Amino acid sequence: MQLALGPLLYCWPREQVLSFYEQAAGWPVEIVYLGEVVCSKRRVLSLDEWLDLAKHLESAGKQVVLSTLTLLEAGSELGALRRLCRNGHFDVEANDMAAVNILAAAGVEFIGGPTLNIYNPRTLAVLVGQGLRRWVLPFELSHPAASELINAAPASCTCEVFAWGRLPLSWSARCYTARAENRAKDQCEIICRNDPDGRLVSTREGQPFLTINGVQMQSALTQDLAPWIPEMEAAGIQVLRLSPQYSGMDEVVECFDRLRRDPGDQEVLRRLQSLAAVGVCDGYWHGEAGFANTANGLQQS
Amino acid sequence: MQRMKLVCPAGNLPSLRAAVDGGADAVYLGFRDATNARHFAGLNFSRDSIQQGVQYAHGHGCKVFVAINTYPQPQGWTQWQRAVDEAADLGADALILADTGLLDYATRRWPDVARHLSVQASATNPEALSFYHRLFDIRRAVLPRVLSLRQVARLIEHSPVPVEVFGFGSLCVMAEGRCLLSSYVTGRSPNTYGACSPASHVRWEETDQGLESRLNEVLIDRYGPGEQAGYPTICKGRFRVGEHVYYAMEEPTSLNTLDILPELMRAGVAAIKVEGRQRSPAYVAQVTAVMRAAIDACLADPQAYKPHAAWQQALASVSEGTQTTLGAYHRPWL
Incomplete structure (x- = not known):
């Protein structure tokens, strides 16, 4: 199984972003996704700077994929999307049908992001016809659905699963970080850069519930599918996506690297769980509520 | 036209x-x-x-x-x-x-x-x-x-x-078709099941602190006397962010x-x-x-x-x- 470093979902200071990927160049991940997928206002790096970073990571032996913005609202965002899709060299992860349309018109193969909503084999077949070469399973799909999709896919088209990270649960026109600060979105001053792991939302009785990340809401719990690596491998999943977090990402990668070689290593599984900020979940994979933790027994053992 | x-x-x-x-x-x-x-x-x-x-x-x-x-x-x-x-x-x-x-x-x-x-x-x-x-x-x-x-x-x-x-x-304050808030809590979303906060998972309870609405046991809101209670859609619940309890996503x-x-x-x-x-x-x-x-x-x-x-x-x-x-x-x- 291959490991992929998913696109950075948070807004980090520029130096932090550069040093993060400098380290990632030496991590045991085969694939690195780059680019801003949440909010076009962040502009921490320009497209040219992302491309420079991509070249650098490629020379370090990584397969680099450029990820597109998920929610496109303004004409200027479409312009930026077209430039990214027509970069002429690097693979692109399409996170909206707009990107699929541009890439298909250019005759370029692509990776389908989790928000393309590939829920059934017929959808998969249509997108394969448009140039889909790998796809990320929609977050809320379960093991049986994944198996059926993989069985129906041509051998040349592989499936990637979101194996580690806070789950992106929704996108909005509204910025919830700005709202938390009582600021208008147009005057946000990129305040989300103060929350390198997003901002915790708890219920009124203190249960950690969601994470605010600008226009995106995420889970508070970290989805951890590491205990199910053998099951995922048997289902035919070929790539595990690890979503960046502010601290301990090197350890997360190291744990997954060890587990893909020795999936039964309980000590590593426990160490991994301790790297989640407020606990782990794996419900979606088992067809349950996303926040369920079916690997509970493991924690206690 | x-x-x-x-x-x-x-x-x-x-x-x-x-x-x-x-x-x-x-x-x-x-x-x-x-x-x-x-x-x-x-x-x-x-x-x-x-x-x-x-x-x-x-x-x-x-x-x-x-x-x-x-x-x-x-x-x-x-x-x-x-x-x-x-x-x-x-x-x-x-x-x-x-x-x-x-x-x-x-x-x-x-x-x-x-x-x-x-x-x-x-x-x-x-x-x-x-x-x-x-x-x-x-x-x-x-x-x-x-x-x-x-x-x-x-x-x-x-x-x-x-x-x-x-x-x-x-x-809906979220981009429709890409909102999984409901399935994160209940396993059922508009995409998969055609409902947000399915009624089967909603529970209302009068408590000492007020009327509470829960979705699969997660507290979505709590209403004081005289406050009008709304259906527990997650995006319209009141939650704690830092020191503040408010409609973190949208008012009803x-x-x-x-x-x-x-x-x-x-x-x-x-x-x-x-x-x-x-x-x-x-x-x-x-x-x-x-x-x-x-x-x-x-x-x-x-x-x-x-x-x-x-x-x-x-x-x-x-x-x-x-x-x-x-x-x-x-x-x-x-």
Whole structure:
């Protein structure tokens, strides 16, 4: 199984972003996704700077994929999307049908992001016809659905699963970080850069519930599918996506690297769980509520 | 330019009749199962009632759109396919679809039945609309409630198809089709199950601290004496962020576009959609009557158009939380 470093979902200071990927160049991940997928206002790096970073990571032996913005609202965002899709060299992860349309018109193969909503084999077949070469399973799909999709896919088209990270649960026109600060979105001053792991939302009785990340809401719990690596491998999943977090990402990668070689290593599984900020979940994979933790027994053992 | 149309919801036959009688240009409805995005107990249509509904609507010059706008998973595929076949067979004027696979099936199996792109397809820009137009020759697209008025106008300038927007009803603050808040807590989402916060997972409880609403045991809100309680939709709950407890995503409000109808018309909006298939026939009658009168006044003389106070009152009385907003159409809301 291959490991992929998913696109950075948070807004980090520029130096932090550069040093993060400098380290990632030496991590045991085969694939690195780059680019801003949440909010076009962040502009921490320009497209040219992302491309420079991509070249650098490629020379370090990584397969680099450029990820597109998920929610496109303004004409200027479409312009930026077209430039990214027509970069002429690097693979692109399409996170909206707009990107699929541009890439298909250019005759370029692509990776389908989790928000393309590939829920059934017929959808998969249509997108394969448009140039889909790998796809990320929609977050809320379960093991049986994944198996059926993989069985129906041509051998040349592989499936990637979101194996580690806070789950992106929704996108909005509204910025919830700005709202938390009582600021208008147009005057946000990129305040989300103060929350390198997003901002915790708890219920009124203190249960950690969601994470605010600008226009995106995420889970508070970290989805951890590491205990199910053998099951995922048997289902035919070929790539595990690890979503960046502010601290301990090197350890997360190291744990997954060890587990893909020795999936039964309980000590590593426990160490991994301790790297989640407020606990782990794996419900979606088992067809349950996303926040369920079916690997509970493991924690206690 | 085509006259701006009014599209109204029908959760059952009495609502359908109310919409038709009130002057809707089209009604939209769904089957009694998870194939549509308002999958609630006791709601929606059987094959027979669709037949009666189509007959009544067509007899009064009103079109019928059938929403099959959830995302079939492999094990559900034949059920969704059957819904498309039945809707086409029963004389639907258009199918409202979101799933790419289902659009492909409908296009090949029923090329002559018009396909509308559902709001659940999350298409917010002309490139995405071109994708669906190129592959499935969609005739109309319903826009997610995330665009400003200016963005809607720009999109229409570049759109390959006519555009329908929401004019009144409950407000989704998230891009539809990409919101998993409900399944994160219950395992069921609008995409997979056709419902947000399914009633089976809702629990109300009087406690010493007030009336509490829970979704799969997660506390969504707690109401003090005299506070009006709302349905525990996650995006409209009160939560703690740092030191503050507040509506972290959105207050319980309804979208109301009476104030901007002339702008929507000038932007070239083809149709105004009213949300609320889960609401009563009385709601449908009230909202249809107001929106009909307002659209007619706007079409007759957009310059002189001004929403009547009686219209606003009528809509406010049926609004969620009895407040209304322009939502994303109005930039300061963001």
